[in-house]
Amino acid sequence: MTTRRQFGDSWDHRLRARRRCEAPTLCVSADHFPRRSDVPRLSLALPHGVDPVTRWRVTARAHESFLSAEPGAGTDVRPLVLESWRRSAALHVDPDRAASPVPLVDDALAEARAAHPLRHVMPVVRKLLVEDAADTGVLVIVGDAEGRLLWAEGDDDLRRRAERMHLMAGSAWREDDIGTNAIGTALTLGETVQVFGSEHYARTVQPWSCTASPIRDPHTGALIGVLDITGGASVVEPQSAILVRSVVAVMESELRLVRPAAGAVPAATGRLEVLGRDRGLLVLGGKPVELSLRHTELLLLLSANPDGLSASELAWQLYEHDAAEVTVRAEMSRLRKAVPDLVSPAGRYRLRMQLRTDADDVTDRLADGDHCGAVQLYPGDLLPRSIAPGVVTMRYRLHGWLRNVLLQSGDAEALRRYARTASGREDVQIWRAVLDRLSPASPHRAEAAAVLADLDDNLGHVG
Template sequence: MPRLSLALPHGADPVSRWRITARAHENFLRSDPRGDAEVRPVVLESWRRSAALHVDPDRPGSPITLTDDALAEARATHPLRYAMPVVRRLLIDDAAEAGVLVIVGDAQGRLLWAEGDEDLRRRAERIHLVAGADWGEDAVGTNAIGTALAVGDTVQVFGSEHYTRSVQPWSCTAAPIRDPLTGHVLGVLDITGGASVVAPQSAFLVRSAVAAVEAELRLLGATEGMAAPGSRLEVLGRPRGQLTHRGRTHELSLRHTELLLLLAEHPDGLPAGELAWQLYEHDAAEVTVRAEMSRLRKAVPDLVSPAGQYRLQTELRTDAMEVAERLTRGDHRSAVELYKGELLPRSTAPGVVALRYRLHGWLRNVLLQSGDTEALRTYATSPAGREDTQIWRACLDRLAPGSPHRAEAAAVLTGLDGELGHAG
């Protein structure tokens, strides 16, 4: 690994460094090479790439490329979601006290999570340093996130080293996160704030956090380049299930999805009679269940045992289980991000309906009782919470007085109250 280029080595004067680099930056934009020698090579090379990409140095902020459902989908499907508890424990829990933002993005530089000091978050919104924004070099030029991805190593960018003028009041340190098996870049971890975030110890802190994240991914077998054990069934917000088994994806019928979901919830297995009771609102012969199970075993061999006590022959994880696990751990934000909607909303099978109500009610009650503003707002703007008056009211009550989201919450509540009054 190349020697890390520190933005502010021990003994460097931040004010002097800022002025020298700002003067070199203005000269560079005028194609005047004076001052190039005073700019760190990693920064100068990034300025050259930014100019070649025709990045506008006067653009007010980054483009927003992921919004609402697209952002929720990106978070819920990215392997780094498994590592967010580690990031929160090591960095985010102390970020507010330290006065910094902690950011996790994907391999293209799109920000998936941006958490930390509330005042900084409000200021960061002005330049679109928010979840869903694109901070690749091709979008905003030199910055720690995009440049770390471009060079594949830890990068610090101090103040006027940023290519875009609107970002120059900020400083940042970032490092790529790699698949621990293949070495391919999965995303990026960044801390952003004032000059303190480019102190030498900040680079070591970010590198240590990345090492912990990669160790967690290896332990969980959660990255794209690794073969996760067992199979996976997606049932949240879907009319029928999508099964991933032995590297193949199967679009299942609703009945086959219900069968697998019930067996996943009962790893010791269920007899045909019990399955019939949990599948049908009315009396149904066990032979009906056996016929459906036979069709399922032909469609997806080696997944379910033969007739008798039906049980899964391999571990089957569901996205509903993952939400429940995060609620158990108290990781409300990750639970909300994974919750794409109600469990098999079209199913009327008694056993499935019970699972649906239990998970939805659990998540909703936890958020109402102890959810933070970020988790509440994420849920409120999702399909599951978009028309939930109680959730929006809790969101409004917990938002800081100066939050720009208060107006949105108040407007939604006014609309919902009007619809309810009209219906009444």
């Protein structure tokens, strides 16, 4: 049996080998790696100097206290783990569940592998990780964005033991499938996660440890999968996190060279209409869904923050006054029930697909200098009834950008179109600009002069 020391030495060897670029055809410079400056600092499961036996016992006691709902339970575990336990409990995951579900078998698994872009980089994974896994007592796992495992390779004995709890190709390892685990939690949070032994929510998984990192499409930034190493305590040592993140960087760099096949179906997208509307209209797969104002605000804020927002960040952008994070979580839970699979579960909330808004269309036209096109696509202010601070800021910025561009360089027709909208019909400065830029022979001059006179009589705005 491979000892902890031997495993650590082997992993150190792999790290040194990667630094020396012993496989030149697979090496890429750091400049080609996707930048990760926005990723929060990794929470290490076993920092240097921490005794794994002591850590396991302390965490196991905290786990039992948490399940027993004892006061103060969870104070002895990492915040990342405690939050995941809470999500697992809220999802009604059975801590005594013996195995995860297996949604992909036989032909379904083969089809999922053949259709997934990660198939192109599996030779890289095998070269950098799997070749040594058989000698070090490690499983190397690659899954899709839904937490379904597509490949599980490595130590044969370990694979046979892992299959008892369905840690194998075809199984599903999201948090709502089997609770806290590196694969599911990394997908939920969108960042590298280590889970050590008794930090797992399901007791059957607690003899294992794992380090997982999400994989993103280098062309779109969308989360497309996860890379995981599973084994004993050594797979959650600091150097394992470095190794996994480095291999993911190489995978993403290789994926950059892969172009979508001609006629390939594009990634799922949705559309959210928010301009001149009291509440949003969401269109998914051609089906319109009327949203409440609060749900519209949530989706709008998430669409503007593709890297996701925490409950506290959403609370700050949603409410004029202080609001508890639990209020945001409750609203998000209702949204996820109303529109399933659109938003990731609790943790750092993210959209699971690209969501384009009609406000995006206007900003694109403005950026291209197409003033008339921008006005044509602008029926009114963004969610005019919303008082959510984050939404109000977006509304003022878009309205201010459009208005200022028109006043500075917009032609008479673009100005006149804007003046007829709800945003411009009582804007004296806009109507003055319309009158100034219309030709002397224009039939619209009489209208502009009449509006200015009316504003003078009724609002006292014209001197």
